[in-house]
Amino acid sequence: MRIPTDVLAVLSDRTKIDGHRMALVGPRLTPALHQRVNEVLEAAGGRWPKTEGAHLFPVHAAEALAPVLATGEVVTLGEKRTLAQYFPTPDPVVGRLIALTDLELGMTVLEPSAGSGAIATAAAARGAIVDCIERDPGYATVLSDTHVARRVQVADFLTIPAEPRFDRVLMNPPFTRGTDMAHVTHALRFLKPNGLLVSVMSWTVTEQTGSTTAFRKLVEQRGGLVEALPARAFSQSGTTVDTVLVTIPATRPADAQPTIWPVRDLSAQDVEELGNPADIAAEIVADLRKAVAAFEEVAAALTKPCAHHRARRYRGQLTMPLLENRQEQCRL
Ligand SMILES: C[S@@+](CC[C@H](N)C(=O)[O-])C[C@H]1O[C@@H](n2cnc3c(N)ncnc32)[C@H](O)[C@@H]1O
Incomplete structure (x- = not known):
């Protein structure tokens, strides 16, 4: 949404920032203007706990507000929630993904592109200790508010240095231009030596092309498993993109079988x-x-x-x- 000029004026001239806190200063705003300012601040990841008398951001408040002030535009939380319905992993897919993870009580799980937490919530419900990373401060705030994760970090996952300290990595990363392969390849570096990664990925990874060669080789070397998801598994999220579930162990098991890449079933x-x-x-x-x-x-x-x-x-x-x-x- 394009931010109205009166709201922009408040954000540029009447804020006092102190780290993650941002307070409004000067004469009291009318309730209607306050509500519209609040809508923009929430979209940038801010929350306004009544006890604080200020907005709290998951990152430095100036950092969260910089793109809003620079562009004069913001995707409101309402818009994001509507949009998020197009991307979150639908329950049946989350169920199948969790079934493949061999999850045990108290295991540490990383969800490195957590959105508003469809997968993280299911893992936490099974007693896992879940750490989440999400680039969008708005989604991260929605996820933080659910308290399912031990930690929610607002960051570009691909820039985070790897530490092999998780039992499981569960994920549904972005797919555009093969980024799912980059995310999964990076995420494997976060697994303990006996860890396991399960990811939703684009069907594209099953196809033998120049851009999938290295990734397919990695899956095969680790004894990975690839399972086709039903056609239109994400239709309730607004996309008909074909998908697979890819399971990759941190270390190739002694009894690993050759990876079988699924082939497309012809429709009736x-x-x-x-x-x-x-x-x-x-x-x-x-x-x-x-x-x-x-x-x-x-x-x-x-x-x-x-x-x-x-x-x-x-x-x-x-x-x-x-x-x-x-x-x-x-x-x-
Ligand atoms: C397909 S959605 C999946 C959301 C969630 N994992 C789920 O299954 O419902 C992909 C998510 O990855 C986030 N994302 C995209 N690029 C990212 C990056 N470089 N680092 C962290 N998160 C990223 C998007 O904001 C979005 O929330």
Whole structure:
């Protein structure tokens, strides 16, 4: 939201900042203006405990307010909550993620992109001691207010130096442009040697491309497991992006099995459009037989002396290079 000029004027001229505290000074604001100023301060991560008579921020108040004053814009908490409904991990996915984590009472858990705490809350409910990191001060404040976490740190997780002190890392990081791989790779460094990481990730990581090669190798080296989530698992959060759950141990277990990367299931509609696989295979076999017959015909014709003059044209085209190339392309 664009901040109205009267609210901006209060924020720039009538505040007194002392570390994480920010008090309003000067003549009392009308209740309506006070409410609108409060809305902006809350969006920047401030809370106003009645006993304090000031707003308290999870970071230095000047740091929280700087982007607001510089841009004259803010995403209000109301807007963020609406927006957050598009991203939080839905309960069934949280349930499956927790089921994979082998969580025990008193284990230490890191949630490094915690949002408003869908995963952190479920882990704490199972008796884990949860530390959270969240870049957005507004989400961090919402999460702090739930008191599910031992600590909520407002920071860019990717800039935090790794310390291997957690039993578990549970996460659903941002996906854009492969950042989920960067987040998970960094998060693995926070695990104790016998620790385990479970993350929601984009389906993209299952695809063999230049940008996934190193990550896929890391998962395979650690004996990681990859499980496809149902199609549209995040539709209630407003996105149809396909996702997987990736489980990676800190240390490769002695009995690790090769990682099996899931393949996309064709939807019923796709199957209908493409036809029955057995019929498709029979069609291909018939085509191949026709092709073989055509080759036989050319071969037979070339044995006749009257066709020898054409041999130069066909040499190197109809024979082994062509077949080898086709075989290579059609490996079953
Ligand atoms: C997909 S949401 C998931 C939220 C929460 N983990 C959940 O499952 O409901 C990703 C969260 O990561 C946060 N985030 C994005 N980049 C971050 C970073 N570099 N460091 C910490 N948090 C980040 C976003 O603000 C957002 O809250």
